[in-house]
Amino acid sequence: xxxxxxxxxxxxWAPPGAAWERDNxxxxxxxxxxxxxxxxxxxxxxxxxxxxxxxxxxxxxFTHHPFIxxxxxxxxxxxxxxxxxxxxxxxxxxxxxxxxxxxxFAKDGVSFELANSLKLxxxxxxxxxxxxxxxxxxxxxxxxxxxxxxxxxxxxxxKIGEYDSCSFRLSGEGTFRGSGKSDPTVGKKxxxxxxxxxxxxxxxxSWNLNKVLKAMLKVHPYEEPAYDVxxxxxxxxxxxxxxxxxxxxxxxxxxxxxxxxxxxxxKNFKYCSGKNKKINKVAVCGxxxxxxxxxxxxxxxxxxxxxxxxxxxxxEAKGNILFIDAGHYExxxxxxxxxxxxxxxxxxxxxxxxxxxxxYSGTTNPVKFYKQ
Numbered sequence: 503x504x505x506x507x508x509x510x511x512x513x514x515w516a517p518p519g520a521a522w523e524r525d526n527x528x529x530x531x532x533x534x535x536x537x538x539x540x541x542x543x544x545x546x547x548x549x550x551x552x553x554x555x556x557x558x559x560x561x562x563x564f565t566h567h568p569f570i571x572x573x574x575x576x577x578x579x580x581x582x583x584x585x586x587x588x589x590x591x592x593x594x595x596x597x598x599x600x601x602x603x604x605x606x607f608a609k610d611g612v613s614f615e616l617a618n619s620l621k622l623x624x625x626x627x628x629x630x631x632x633x634x635x636x637x638x639x640x641x642x643x644x645x646x647x648x649x650x651x652x653x654x655x656x657x658x659x660x661k662i663g664e665y666d667s668c669s670f671r672l673s674g675e676g677t678f679r680g681s682g683k684s685d686p687t688v689g690k691k692x693x694x695x696x697x698x699x700x701x702x703x704x705x706x707x708s709w710n711l712n713k714v715l716k717a718m719l720k721v722h723p724y725e726e727p728a729y730d731v732x733x734x735x736x737x738x739x740x741x742x743x744x745x746x747x748x749x750x751x752x753x754x755x756x757x758x759x760x761x762x763x764x765x766x767x768x769k770n771f772k773y774c775s776g777k778n779k780k781i782n783k784v785a786v787c788g789x790x791x792x793x794x795x796x797x798x799x800x801x802x803x804x805x806x807x808x809x810x811x812x813x814x815x816x817x818e819a820k821g822n823i824l825f826i827d828a829g830h831y832e833x834x835x836x837x838x839x840x841x842x843x844x845x846x847x848x849x850x851x852x853x854x855x856x857x858x859x860x861x862y863s864g865t866t867n868p869v870k871f872y873k874q
Contacts, residue, residue, distance in 0.1 A: 506534030519709020532597025612788035627742030658710035744787035
């Protein structure tokens with residue numbers, strides 16, 4: 503199994519196209535063509551993480567935060583730590599791959615794992631992405647409809663929530679007249695023809711469009727297939743930001759704060775109280791999600807847990823919703839458990855259980871709390 507086999511699987515779950523447009527996700531250093539050995543997962547890469555990867559004979563490092571975010575102008579291995587790490591990675595044939603905001607926006611990604619850690623039920627996205635889906639309509643011969651639909655489904659079309667292979671089909675008649683230079687599959691050139699056809703409609707995520715069209719054109723029997731691509735304003739049920747769910751039973755604020763502390767294994771966090779002293783509906787957003795405060799309130803959440811909260815946001819929340827800043831690292835590190843579980847399932851399915859998956863044993867969190 504190659505590293506590329508694994509990254510393709512990960513990208514089916516958290517596609518790079520779903521990421522924030524200014525993000526740098528995917529391959530950071532190395533090669534997807536290398537045979538996969540052991541795997542190390544971490545939130546971000548530093549020298550200690552790399553040492554552990556080498557010690558555990560890992561040739562693939564998965565990071566959440568991109569190892570390379572800003573463009574590199576030079577690789578000065580005498581003065582620049584990042585350049586030194588890149589040199590060591592290449593010398594040890596280690597590939598680094600990052601899934602950042604695409605993992606944030608994926609179902610069962612960062613925010614969903616945070617919600618699971620809090621034992622929430624009926625978890626859905628706090629806010630779905632929108633305007634990143636297209637509808638592809640193609641007109642196909644009746645006897646080829648299934649082949650063309652299957653090719654488009656295999657390329658990523660037709661996914662709606664927990665369903666795949668979704669399409670709409672309407673029978674009708676198509677007409678055409680080929681020129682003297684044409685080579686029609688049905689009928690004769692320079693002759694008006696009427697053919698029984700199917701109007702096939704499928705949803706396509708924008709980042710899959712070219713792949714889906716290529717798959718469709720490859721199997722379509724017509725010399726000049728007719729198809730349309732429509733932009734949609736729909737909310738994408740497959741991708742979104744944050745998550746919201748419900749507790750098994752409501753808690754008073756004091757008990758819920760203790761529940762957060764124990765569930766996330768943290769002793770310190772900042773918060774302000776809301777208007778409802780009983781908590782049953784909880785919104786979360788791993789990492790910097792304070793700008794979703796208004797959405798959490800509008801969705802009827804009694805509590806909202808995120809990180810990197812600015813002072814004035816607490817004023818907006820006070821008296822409206824229990825607002826908790828549980829820490830950037832603390833709300834994101836949990837997602838590595840979801841990544842590990844996904845990878846182990848994939849390796850077992852491929853009968854590659856000899857490949858080991860490790861989570862970095864230390865911490866890369868630079869934030870410390872002073873105690874007098």
